[in-house]
Amino acid sequence: MAIPLRDNMLVVKDLRKSFGGVKAVDGVSFDVPRGTITGLIGPNGAGKSTVVNSLSGFHGVDGGSVMFDGTDITNWPSHKVAQRGLIRTFQLARELRSLTVFENMLLASNDQPGQTSWQALFLRKKIRDSERDLLGKAVDLLKRFNLFHVRDEYAGNLSGGQKKLLDLARALMADPRLMLLDEPMAGVNPTLAGQLQEHIRDLKDEKGITFLLIEHNLRIVESLCNHVVVMAEGTILAEGNMSALRENENVVRAYLGG
Amino acid sequence: MLHYLLTLAIFFAFFAVEAWGLNLQFGLTGILDFTYITFVAIGAYFAGVAAMTPSTNGGMGGSYIFGWQLPFPLSPVIGGIAAAMLGVVVGIIGLRRLRSDYLAIVTVSVGQIVWMVIGNATPLFNGWDGIVGVPQPYNSVMNLSTNNYEWPFLGISVIVAAIIFWLVRSLTESPYGRILRAIREDENVAAALGKNVFRYRMSAFVIGAFIAGISGALQIEYIGAWNPSGWTTLETFIVWAAMLVGGRGNNRGMLLGAFLVPVLFTEATRWITIPAHPLLMEAIRGMAIGLLMVLAVRFRPQGVIPERKRVFPLTTIPGLKEDVANGHTAQG
Numbered sequence A: 001m002a003i004p005l006r007d008n009m010l011v012v013k014d015l016r017k018s019f020g021g022v023k024a025v026d027g028v029s030f031d032v033p034r035g036t037i038t039g040l041i042g043p044n045g046a047g048k049s050t051v052v053n054s055l056s057g058f059h060g061v062d063g064g065s066v067m068f069d070g071t072d073i074t075n076w077p078s079h080k081v082a083q084r085g086l087i088r089t090f091q092l093a094r095e096l097r098s099l100t101v102f103e104n105m106l107l108a109s110n111d112q113p114g115q116t117s118w119q120a121l122f123l124r125k126k127i128r129d130s131e132r133d134l135l136g137k138a139v140d141l142l143k144r145f146n147l148f149h150v151r152d153e154y155a156g157n158l159s160g161g162q163k164k165l166l167d168l169a170r171a172l173m174a175d176p177r178l179m180l181l182d183e184p185m186a187g188v189n190p191t192l193a194g195q196l197q198e199h200i201r202d203l204k205d206e207k208g209i210t211f212l213l214i215e216h217n218l219r220i221v222e223s224l225c226n227h228v229v230v231m232a233e234g235t236i237l238a239e240g241n242m243s244a245l246r247e248n249e250n251v252v253r254a255y256l257g258g
Numbered sequence B: 001m002l003h004y005l006l007t008l009a010i011f012f013a014f015f016a017v018e019a020w021g022l023n024l025q026f027g028l029t030g031i032l033d034f035t036y037i038t039f040v041a042i043g044a045y046f047a048g049v050a051a052m053t054p055s056t057n058g059g060m061g062g063s064y065i066f067g068w069q070l071p072f073p074l075s076p077v078i079g080g081i082a083a084a085m086l087g088v089v090v091g092i093i094g095l096r097r098l099r100s101d102y103l104a105i106v107t108v109s110v111g112q113i114v115w116m117v118i119g120n121a122t123p124l125f126n127g128w129d130g131i132v133g134v135p136q137p138y139n140s141v142m143n144l145s146t147n148n149y150e151w152p153f154l155g156i157s158v159i160v161a162a163i164i165f166w167l168v169r170s171l172t173e174s175p176y177g178r179i180l181r182a183i184r185e186d187e188n189v190a191a192a193l194g195k196n197v198f199r200y201r202m203s204a205f206v207i208g209a210f211i212a213g214i215s216g217a218l219q220i221e222y223i224g225a226w227n228p229s230g231w232t233t234l235e236t237f238i239v240w241a242a243m244l245v246g247g248r249g250n251n252r253g254m255l256l257g258a259f260l261v262p263v264l265f266t267e268a269t270r271w272i273t274i275p276a277h278p279l280l281m282e283a284i285r286g287m288a289i290g291l292l293m294v295l296a297v298r299f300r301p302q303g304v305i306p307e308r309k310r311v312f313p314l315t316t317i318p319g320l321k322e323d324v325a326n327g328h329t330a331q332g
């Protein structure tokens, strides 16, 4: 069978991860083509979040390999993965409570002067200038995500949905090339979820960001993703576009129900 | 009376510097260092032997290493560097693991080991008897009596404290400090945003240890002597109390904490004695500090001067001036 040559942002091969006796991810292989929004769906406990944690260096893997934009990043520490431009969000929003919304945003930059102790002491003016530019960028994003009015609030005081939005907005401050979004719309009200959907599409089109999106709302997946990977019990069940997957008996039995 | 107030002012500078270092470690970064006083002591010892004349081994001063007769700004720097180096060792052992309780146990153990080694290895710092006769900075040229020397030493202490305040303030109010606070809140988020958590925790820990060492150096060069009974768990407890009462994360709060706990509660009550029970006052003092800490944690968990909220005025943000002028974004 001829496999069409594609430019892949992420190539995952035979990934394995167990916790004690539980094989959470058991030989998973899939690709994320550059410039696409690839969906990752499957029932609760299928191993989706474990895949994200493995790719982003949050725990070591027991086997397999991860190629990110041509570089083997298997078992890299999470900060190195992030510095490369692979940014993940968390299924349960993890805000930095005693930092304000603005501070959460400013934190995400990795090339701002003043991030080392020496620079903090001796680059005061450069820091002030870069801070101003970053604030400008943060304002744009916060407006997009309906968070501008709470910009000076402690992140710990936001509502659950607002925290999810902040997670996403903060990740974007890091100028990612590939984003792993673990259920970004869970807990966000439908209107805003619809807007988020548009934002993600725009980010793909305008900035060329590639996405791997975990999402249980299949209408959203269908509208955003033309390539969807289905997981169940730690393995890949099927791949394809949503309408093909709806016809797939295995997928219907394991996840879609019927 | 003036003599007494001057002494208190000098001690205030010592303890403020101590509190700033611990605040960098715990207040900002969330590192549980239960042997902070060990870094103070290492700084004191090394600054002391760097400033003293060579040991005559068994003579009046006892036996000790170095004896380099270094002048003032150099001897405390030696003390600070020695404390920082111990910080690197403890950090390598304890900071690799992400769990903070693990480091807490490592610090307690290292503190015990260092204390026992220094007490028993007499050639290092004259063992349990400790070192005495550390020269006061520049007093060999000024030749002042103990009482008259207090003015110049207060000047020295204030200058050192001002430099350390500039240091901790610059670190706190910078992107670096923001990353430390982020790590304190959730190290996984910091890592997901590309921050090397181990490196940051290590650097905050080591700079904090350096500052502790500087404070110890000042103390030995004022008091002139240092021995193991002067740095026990109680001393660590007092700095912790100062930091928690003052307001962790707030460098100004450290000034207040240093004034309230070690100066007011500990040093200013030294003149109160109960002749019939010489040890009773010490015990009462310990209990009073414990009570103060419990009350602070219960009624003002953030401390008397809590960590400041950083607010960014919209007028400093490019492209927003018009919005602000038209009042569109002014509320919230």
Ligand SMILES: Nc1ncnc2c1ncn2[C@@H]1O[C@H](COP(=O)(O)OP(=O)(O)OP(=O)(O)O)[C@@H](O)[C@H]1O
Pocket: A019, A022, A023, A024, A042, A043, A044, A045, A046, A047, A048, A049, A050, A051, A091
């Ligand atoms: N840190 C961990 N320790 C032990 N077991 C774990 C850990 N993380 C995940 N697991 C187990 O691995 C399996 C897969 O979990 P995972 O969170 O990856 O599922 P998921 O597909 O993201 O599910 P959901 O849709 O509910 O988020 C589950 O059985 C879970 O209990």
Ligand SMILES: [Mg+2]
Pocket: A048, A049, A050, A091, A182
């Ligand atoms: Mg999950």
